[in-house]
Amino acid sequence: MNLSIKTSDFLTSVQDPRRLPPAKPEIAFVGRSNVGKSSLINLLLGRKALAKVSGKPGKTRLVNYFTVNEDIYFVDLPGYGFARTSQEMRRDWSKMIEEYLLTPRTRLVVQLLDARHGVTRMDLQSIEWLCYNMVPVVIVLTKCDKLSKAALGHTLLSLRRQLKPYSVLQILASSTKSRHGRDELLGYLGAWLKQYGRAGKASKEEQQGD
Numbered sequence: 001m002n003l004s005i006k007t008s009d010f011l012t013s014v015q016d017p018r019r020l021p022p023a024k025p026e027i028a029f030v031g032r033s034n035v036g037k038s039s040l041i042n043l044l045l046g047r048k049a050l051a052k053v054s055g056k057p058g059k060t061r062l063v064n065y066f067t068v069n070e071d072i073y074f075v076d077l078p079g080y081g082f083a084r085t086s087q088e089m090r091r092d093w094s095k096m097i098e099e100y101l102l103t104p105r106t107r108l109v110v111q112l113l114d115a116r117h118g119v120t121r122m123d124l125q126s127i128e129w130l131c132y133n134m135v136p137v138v139i140v141l142t143k144c145d146k147l148s149k150a151a152l153g154h155t156l157l158s159l160r161r162q163l164k165p166y167s168v169l170q171i172l173a174s175s176t177k178s179r180h181g182r183d184e185l186l187g188y189l190g191a192w193l194k195q196y197g198r199a200g201k202a203s204k205e206e207q208q209g210d
C-alpha cells in the first residue's frame, strides 16, 4: 500500500547527531550534492519548497528533519562530493553523516544517483559503507527527464549489474519534472513502513492491551 501523505512539517535542523529528535521510523535521503535529495522529498510530500532546493551544490548543510503524518520522519541530508569545500569540512561532513547513520533507529536510506552519471566512485563508497554497516538501502535514480527512455533502460540495466554484489533492496527511477517514480517510491516506502516501521508501535499497543 502506498504511503499516503496526510501532513508534513519541518521539525528541526540538527548539527550534533547525538542530539536527534525522539525516535520514530525515518527515511533518510543520501547522495551527491545537487543530485536532487531535497527536490525528491518535496515531490514525495507534495510540497513546493518545504525542503530547500538550489541550483548551486551544497545547499543543505545540516541534518534536516521533517515530520510526516505525525508518526514518521523524512530526513534531508547534506550531499557529498561538493567541490568547493576544504578537506577539513569534508572530514567533518563524513563524521557527522556517519555518526547520524550509525545512531540506532528504525531507518531506511534512500541513496540517490544522478541518472546521467550512473554510479560514481563516491556513490559506490557510500553504498559500500551502508551495506557494510547493514543499513537498509534503496536506490533512486534522479533527473530521469534528462534521458531518453532507451538511455534510461540501458542505465538501469548496467546499474543492476554493477550493484549485484551489494545488498540493495530495490532500484527505482524518478523525475521531479514529470513526477515519474513518485507512486512507485511511495508504494515501496509504504510497504517498508508496514513491515518495519510500525513494529515498535504495535508491540507497545499490544503490551498496553495486556
Ligand code: GTP
Residues within 6 Å of the ligand: 031, 032, 033, 034, 035, 036, 037, 038, 039, 040, 052, 053, 054, 055, 056, 057, 058, 059, 060, 061, 077, 078, 079, 080, 142, 143, 144, 145, 146, 174, 175, 176, 177
Ligand atoms: P544539496 O542540498 O546541495 O546536497 O543538493 P540536493 O541533492 O538537495 O539537490 P536539490 O534538490 O537542491 O536539487 C539540485 C538541482 O537539481 C536543482 O536545480 C533542482 O531543480 C534540480 N533537480 C532536482 N531533481 C530534478 C529532476 O528530477 N529533474 C531535473 N531536470 N532537475 C532536477
Ligand code: MG
Residues within 6 Å of the ligand: 037, 038, 039, 052, 053, 059, 060, 076, 077, 078
Ligand atoms: Mg539539499
